[in-house]
Amino acid sequence: MKKGPKDIELSSRTVSRRALIVGAAQLAIAGGLGWRLQSMQVEQADQFRLLAEENRINIRLLPPARGLIFDRNGIPLAENEQNYRVVIVREEAGDVDEVLNRLVQVVPLAPEVIARAKEEMLRRSPFVPVIIADRLSWQDVAAINVNAPALPGITAEVGLSRLYPYGADVGHVVGYVGPVSDYDLSRIDDKDPLLQIPKFQIGKTGVENKLESMLRGSAGTKRIEVNALGRVMRELDRQEGEPGKDVQLGLDERLQSYAQARMDGESAGAVVIDLETGDLRAVASAPSFDPNLFVRGISVKDWTDLNENKYRPLAAKAVQGTYPPGSTFKMVTALAALEAGVIGPEETVYCPGYTTVSGTRFHCWKSGGHGNINFHESLKQSCDCYYYEICQRVGIDKMAEMARILGLSTRYDLPLSAVAEGLAPDKAWKRDVRGETWRVGDTVNASIGQGYVLASPMQLAVMTARIATGRYVTPRLIKSINGVEQPTGLGDVLPINENWLRRTRQSMEAVVNHPRGTARRALIVAAGMEMAGKTGTSQVRRITAEERARGVTRNEDLPWERRDHALFVSYAPVENPRYAVAVVVEHGGGGSTAAAPIARDIMLQALYDGTPPLDAYPSADRNRIEEQQKRIAERISKINRGSAPA
Amino acid sequence: MSYLTNNAKYVPTGIRKLIYLNWPVIALICAVSAAGFLMLYSVAGGSASPWMEPQVKRFALGMVLMIGVGMVPIWFWRNMAGLAFGVSVILLLAVEFFGSVGMGAQRWIDLGFIRLQPSELTKITLVMFLAAYYDWLPTNKTSHPLWVALPVVIIVFPTALVLGQPDLGTALLLLFGGATVMFIAGVHWAYFATVFAVGVGTIFAVMQSRGTAWQLLKDYQYRRIDTFLDPANDPLGAGYHITQAKIALGSGGVTGRGYMQGTQSSLDFLPEKHTDFIFTTLAEEFGFIGAVGLLTLYMLIIVFCVASAMTNKDRFSALLTMGIAMTFFLFFAVNIAMVTGLAPVVGVPLPLVSYGGSAMLVLLVAFGLVQSAHVHKPR
Incomplete structure (x- = not known):
């Protein structure tokens, strides 16, 4: 568009005039800002300086x-x-x-x-x-x-x-x-x-x-x-x-304290499971350590003591420690064989005191042998040869499957620092992990809970709980959070013929209550409180032929760390069972002597929800038990006073 | 064909153009930027890194660009105005679209040596385009409703895009920068008076309707307005920073605490102490004298620009110079009002002083346009 000179002159005047107005407005605003700065930095400076110096937020x-x-x-x-x-x-x-x-x-x-x-x-x-x-x-x-x-x-x-x-x-x-x-x-x-x-x-x-x-x-x-x-x-x-x-x-503090005190002086672990909810009523590992030491900042001396103690106080043996389950594994072998139908419940096996498998001699604990023996007697007297025989008929894979059904070789999702998975070995495991083929001798060792088999006291308690109830019992540690009840650990019925489970329970009952049972000395005589169980003694190392020849078969002759582990699993009462208890005493010797009495005492404490009456024990034991109860009560009160703050 | 092209023979040529540059403005820009370097050195705790050194490099590059742009004839820039505005609007749309879809919340385009924000660029190209528009438009049509509606659309479109980013500070700058060019071009008073009256009326109606049956906004929107206008309502958020900024600024007193002696800014009380809030550090360390000194330098730049515009008979040159001067003015006025607690915190940096490469380069190129207008004005 064309513009004439007059037009340009006019527009230029407008622009100049308005530019002046805008410039003036800008100066006015700048003046306002200057005034604001003056009021803050000159007039109110002292106030702001006071705020800056004395009051910081x-x-x-x-x-x-x-x-x-x-x-x-x-x-x-x-x-x-x-x-x-x-x-x-x-x-x-x-x-x-x-x-x-x-x-x-x-x-x-x-x-x-x-x-x-x-x-x-x-x-x-x-x-x-x-x-x-x-x-x-x-x-x-x-x-x-x-x-x-x-x-x-x-x-x-x-x-x-x-x-x-x-x-x-x-x-x-x-x-x-x-x-x-x-x-x-x-x-x-x-x-x-x-x-x-x-x-x-x-x-x-x-x-x-x-x-x-x-x-x-x-x-x-x-x-x-x-x-x-x-x-x-x-x-x-x-x-x-x-x-x-x-x-x-779900823990019961009094039962827990009792279990800790009862195992004082041993290196042991004990677990009590409530069969109605799966609650872990006690998860005791001895010796233990005082957590208050760590909160306050542990001294070098205390730390060294804890670490150098050969009983390993820092290890939570009840859930973290894994042991060959020994004869407590026999229920697994038997149930696998019965379920597979490779042996009848009344069928007998001859026990001469040893069995030879592919050139190797496997001994029964009773050197003279048990003679002809059926399932019931074999469990009651813990005959080894019976299991050497039936395990070869059923095979390791079915045994491992039964072990997993009964809760072994499983890592339970519990809020604890180290929960051991244990091991129920099978052919695939040995091939994949060790790169070797499975041998019949391995099956024979596994049949009595030796060799590669490993289980924690908690897993053994779960196994016993499952046998006692016939259901999938899963351990539960957390009962409620902020008052909200957590799901219980009682699951479905086990895929095992109830007939075989009943026979297994009857045999476990005989282990404790029959005169020739291996755990006779852990008898409970109170009516309606009878206990069923199974002993176990697992070898830490093989007794060499040379040692056997020298006659060193007694544990007492060996140094502590080479002695056998003592195990006992149990449930009670026999009718309508309420608790399952598993005890492992490291290098404690025989399951019947070292572990079963501890399990009985803990079981009675749980059944009576406190100190049991003396007449729950056989009359011959009562004096000794009375002494023991007094000692433990003293110890508990001393410990609990000792760790409380001044 | 504008007046200028007819009179090009009076315009200096070649190297002689250097003599005709607006040297006082260049000196003032250098002075302000130097104050910025000093402050960036101070807020880094007495260190050239991480802020001062890159800022100096960008300033050097910016100065070269400014003189380069200034040497190019102003009619070339007028012919480029439409293209420049078009490109910046396309870039704005690009970051609006790709920014939210392809590149996350990215609002810039990476040119390798610098990240260019299209909104930054638009501040200048909008003013350029409007100046060219009024240069083209016959003067007698300036206040015709149709020819007023067109520039309003040109201003509102990019403003709306920037507001959606959301970048309230830049939106305000675009709006007022554009309106200033319209005003100076001679658009009738009545339009501005009407817009002002409608704006005030709307705000009045919105605020008055609160709590009545015909409430115009939702409750939570009112609460956000409250916090925006009075940050003290949000004591742990924006209010905390404004309080700390005011304490730092006020405690500087007349002469200040001395260079690098600011206690408030050296503690981590101040947010964005190297960008939007850098003025508080300057005011604390150099006091009222330093703060007013910087304000005076800024105003001198404005005065020289206004003087240059008023004596320039070329319509495009005068409008462009005033538009850029206004944008520059809004930058520092809003920033200082913000940190002194006079205006809400909208996120506008202190021009040439705050750390930030893209803003500084764009400003220096804008001053290059002012130089070009000055050099090539008909004498």
Whole structure:
């Protein structure tokens, strides 16, 4: 479009005029901004400087109270106790060395405690509070507060710390908490700001570790105003976090403590399963350790003691330890054979005291032999030759299948640190894992629970529970979370002919109650409380021909670590069974002498829900039992007092 | 054929153009940028990395681009205006479409040495295009409703795209930058008065309807408006930062705490201390004198641009210079109003000072256009 010179002149005048207006408006706005700066930086400068110097607003995290752990009767197994501690903020302290010197004069603290705090401070930002020491007495707290003006940057705080009132009795199950470490942080992908709090306590083992996400809860925040010295002037507002969930275990603390005390002095594991719910009423491993030692920070000496003890106190033998099940495995072999129809229940096998398979001689425990023996007698007297024979007829694969049906060779999904899988070997396993072909001799060894077969005390208890009930019983550790009941462990009926199961139970009943049963000395005489069971003695190593020739067959002649493991599995009462108990005593000798009496005592304790009357025991045992009950009661009260805080 | 092309013979040519550059503006830009380098060095705790060094490099590149653009005749840029605007709108649509589908939440295009935000580019091309439009349009048609509606559409379309990103700060800049060009071109007062009245009326109606039967927005939308207007409602979020920014700024006093002595900014109280909130550090360390000094430098740039526009008889040159000056003004005015608590936090950087390559390069190229207008004005 064409424009004339006049038009251009006109538009240019408009542009100039309006540009001037816009320029003026911009100057006016800039003037406004200048005035605003003047009012803030000149007129109100003192106020703002005061705010900047004296009142800084900090946001602090409020750690939630950790969820508690109870036993089935509401007895607390893990609680939070109030704990006074002294905290320093480097940037507020100024001269850290001088302030710490003054602190030591007020509260006696070891030089290494101070050194550790200094080291910690160097690793953290200057404004992060670092704990110098905790578990202070009220007097120390008072002394710090009185001397506060001389101790800038130092405050006494009250916090919660974990306490296990029953200490070692539940150490393996409940586990313990400890300060979160760099290793923990690198291993877990967790954005929870709580983990950034120095020395924040997280579960390290056991239930504390496995249920960490439920027990921990979530953080709250509070905004506080602090002055130039870091002293908290006032709390502006706070958002409460969510406390951790409370967990109730199916464990019975009194039974657990009894089992621990009963196995004192042995290296052993015992498990009690409730047959109605699958609840683990007791999961005892002896010796144990006090989880409180770890919460407070274990000393080098205590740590060395725990590690160098040949009884391995840190191992949870009840669930983690695996042992050749010995003769307790005979039920598996027999049920596999009966179910496969390769032997009738009344059919007899001749036992001359040994069996020769492919040139190797396998001995029965009774050197003279049992003669002609049927299923019932073979289990009652624990004849080995009977099983050497029937296992060859049924084959290892069917035995392994039966073992798995009865709950062996299975890793149970329990919130415990190490739950062993055990092993029911079969041909495929040996080929895949060991690269060797299966031999008949392996089957013969497995038939009496030796060789490759491995099971934990808990798995043996599950096996017994399944035989006793004829159902898939699965162990349950967590009874409820925040009051919400968890599903029980009682499952479907086992795919085993009830007739064979009944005969097996009758034979197990005879093991304890018949005069010629191997566990006769674990007899319960109280009416309606009779127990059924099976002994087991598993060789840790072969007795060499040379040793046999020298006559070294007695356990007492061998050093402790070469003696046999003693095992006993049981359930009671015979009519309407309620509990299954499995006991393994490492290198304890014979199952009937070392393990069966322990199982009987624990079983009676469970059946009577407390100390059983003496007349539940055979009259010959009563004096000895009375002594024993007194000793254990003393021990329990001493332990529980000993680990409780002063 | 505009006035300028007819009078091209009066325009300097060749190397002589350098003499005719608007040297005071160049000096002022250097001064402001130098203040930016000082502050970036300070907020990094006395270190050239990670912010000052890349900023200096981009500034050097930007200065070369600025003079380069300034040497090119202004009529070339006028002829390019339509193309430049078209390209930036296509890029805006591209990031709008591909940005959300193909590249995640990406709002920029990677040119290798720099990530270019199309919205950044649009701030300049919109002003260019509107200036060219009014240069083409006969003056007597400027206030004709049809010829007013067209530039309104040209402004609203990219503004809506940017607002949807969402980038409220850039949307405001586009809207006011465009409106300024329309105003200076001579669009009748009545249009602006009407828009202003309708706008105020709408806001009044929306706020008045709250809590009544004919409430115009949902409750949660009102709550968001509340937080936006008064961040103190959200004490742990935006309000916390604004409070800290005001404390830092106010505590600077008249003379400031001294270079690198700012306590508030050295603690991590301030968010975005190297970008949108860098003015608070400057105000804390150099005080009222430093803050007003920077404001004066900014205003001198505006004054020189306005003077250049007023003395320029070429319509395109004058409109373009004023549009760019207005955009630049909005940048620093909104930013300073934001950190002093006068305006809501909308995310506008302090021009030439805040860390950020794309914004700085685009601004320097824009000043290149101002230089070109200045060099090639009819004398």
